[in-house]
Amino acid sequence: MLKILSKKLKRQLRLLEYLFEGDSYRFNDLENLLGCSAKTLRNDLLDIHSYASDIKIKMTRGEGVKATILPHVTEDYIYHVIKQESMEYRYLEAILLHKFKNYLELADYLFISESTLRRIVDKINPTLHRYGMKVQALIKLTGNDQIITEMTVQFLMEKYHYFEDAFPENFRSLILQLIQAFIEENGLQPQFTHLEPQEEKLFYFWVASRILLLQNEESISSISKKQKKFRYEQLSVERLRLPKTNDLINEQLATYIFDKPFVHQLFDIESASMKNPIILALNNFIKEVEEKYGIICEDKQRIFRKVSILLQQNTVPFTVYYKKNSLFFKNNHSEMKEIQLRFWNKMKHAMHNHSILLNDFEGFTTTVFTEILLYWPVLLKMFEENKQVRALVVTNATLKYDDYLLSNLEHQLGNRFEFILRKNKTISQALINYENYDCIISNISIDKSYNIPVFGISVFPKAREINNLIHFYQELLA
Template sequence: MRLLLSKRDQRQLEFLELLIKESRITLNQVSEISGYPVRTLSSDIIQMNSYLESIEVETGPNGVALIIPKDSSIREIYRLILEQSREFQLLIYLFFNKNKSQEDIAEELFISISTFRRMVSTLNEKLSRSEIYINSGPFRIEGNESNISKLYIALFSELYDDIENITEVGKYEILIELCQKMAKSGGFALNYPDRTRIWIWTYVRLMRILSGYHLAGYENSGKNLNFEVLRDKEFCEKFKRVWEIELSGDLLVELFHLFLRPEFVRSIADIKKLKKHSEYHRGLDFRIETLFNVVAKALKISTEDTKELHIDLFNIIQFSDTPVYALYDKNKIFTEGFLKNNKSIATIIFQKIEEVFSELKNVESIYAILYLLVTHWPSLLGKIKDKAPKVQMGIFLDTDVEHAEMVSDLIRGYSRLKIEILNSTITEAIDLENSLKNIDVLITNIPKFKVSCCEEVVCINEYPTSDDFKNILLAEERIYQKKIMNRQVY
């Protein structure tokens, strides 16, 4: 969906994504990489800082850096890009407002009518690839209803942290109640992320239905839905009163057929049932097993603990038609972080996914599969942990062993590293040098303490302060990242 952004917004997003990858970079380097003039990039920095709120693009003699406060993350950057985008502002406006003229919309969005017309023309050209278009007289979104739903579901998922704020009083609560009732009748409980996803889908679909737009070709998908909720007359009346539409079987099928369809599996037994009558599902199951085997062979790990993962992959791959993201691809961000810290293992997994699922044309699906493998496969997690670089930490104080032991216990509350206490083994300077040969981070209470064989020396107070703990963790991270960069290919 980033293609829907204006050229300026696309350029600024590229700039920000480069800053996400680089801790600090000069404007000349950014210009060389991106092809945009330094003057344009300098103007972009001023403009980006005007809408990035607490996030800042910091400039200085050493270059440009992205400063993200502790209560925020990369995800917020993408949300703010969406929020300030005129193109997406228009799409959101058309979702919530009917029978508006171009004059009304231009005034609401604080743009000229000529700008509005150009924007609609450009958007229609881009949206046509998804069989979506902005109709006029009055202005409205029309076209492939399934793709329209995916567009708004992805958009709302990234724009709004609290979905309740975009609905009228009472509508959120009763729709959540409906989702919970349908999930219960389907035999499963909703966790918070699932509830949010289903709520956004049902909200978008219900709003579109109220505007007269219906999905096509879904009728048979919900034939196994449980309509027990329709027996609750009090709830049905309340739903009709709040949403001004009758809760019927047809409405339930259109709202929930994607999430409660019969192909959704909850067990290996469910997979076996599908395989009996479907060549596609037999092939899918075979390829999932193949993926487990080739990854396990390459990394020398077990496949005995892949049962739950098998079920998750089966659902994710067969339902790849469900909405994914607007700008912020969680799986991509995860994959890039994992690849940066575990390049050798990540490369192997990525290659095996591409080999087994060669028909997958979009890299987003590969990101989703890799995410599941890495986070849901215990043996693989164990392998990753074993292959992670080890940082050795030691402590040497000019007091006594008991003091060193107490300080070590305090530090362990902040760091997972084992700490070697050196006080009791060192009597001469040569002993210290020998003891430090395998130590990456040395903690001491001696100011300006000089050692030649230790990369990081952190001086702490007699009773460590919060700044001391912070300095220790930063030193640990520097060593860890350096070892990742220097690590041999697996």
């Protein structure tokens, strides 16, 4: 959905991505990279200064253009502010999350004119048509309900760090009761307990998005009982009601919410099938690497499941993220590049032989390769020296998220980093010098500057944030 951004915001997003890397750029270099004039570049920098308050841009004749980014700011911030500036994204969010009686009510909600509303629809409809959707009567999105659900989930996941922040308490309470009844009746407690917090959040937003869709639709299509993989008798007895329409959630509505491929994959109801040519090619690739280096990929099944979900989501690439910068490790080792090329060729061969088409083959394969490295850290470690970086982790999250953050960092970086956690307590330069830390990792703003690097980290660490820490580790080795 990057195409629906205005030309101006596309350029400003690219500019933010360049500056986010932390390098200094001469004006002439940025003009050439962005294909714009000096006047346009200066106007863009002033615009960014007005809406991206956590990124401070310095412009000097000697050093050129450089951004100072507050330590707690993570990669998703730049995409969030761009989407907030985009009227097209605000419009899409409005019709996904709300129901409007007519276009005048929607125009009033967005503080725009009817003519602007029509221009937005004319702009985004061609992109929506590629995925079998369209905007009807300016106020409603029509098309495949599963694709609309996945689109809504993606909007919510990118906007809210925590499920608790997304909805009013009564709506959250309904979702939690609904999920609890569903889990208990179908005996899914073991699978639910082992979901990663990010997967659990994804599941909550999926259920919320299905309910939003139910409330915004006039009716739902009939569902064949042969498709059902879950039971809903106990859930129906709970007599839970949809918040707006006050309809009782019966067996048909519960089936509409839960009996979908995403939920099947999440709970391994339909585990990653080795009959899937992409999964089969991935399995063969991992076996070849295991045999060549004499190492075992212990999280192979988790990788397969991740890829299965990625394949499901690949049909709806509505994110604004640039694939080229969001993934892949900054590792120049020639043998690692050879491994990636082998993987790329194996994926391409499998897709060609089985006539599989993906919206973004390069982005998909890069994402999968990154998942392999993240869940198989011993493979990447083979090309690095033995040395640990001492990192002070500073958070203000709950114990549950702290435990998850540390376990995730330990799993992906534990043989490179030694992590020491402090719960939002006083940090001093004397403490850092005494403990001999190499860097600080934090999900909150750290006001004071220190003589060691500070890295922003999400509670659910993103691939690029992990990549940056690996890159820092590699720099220390150089």
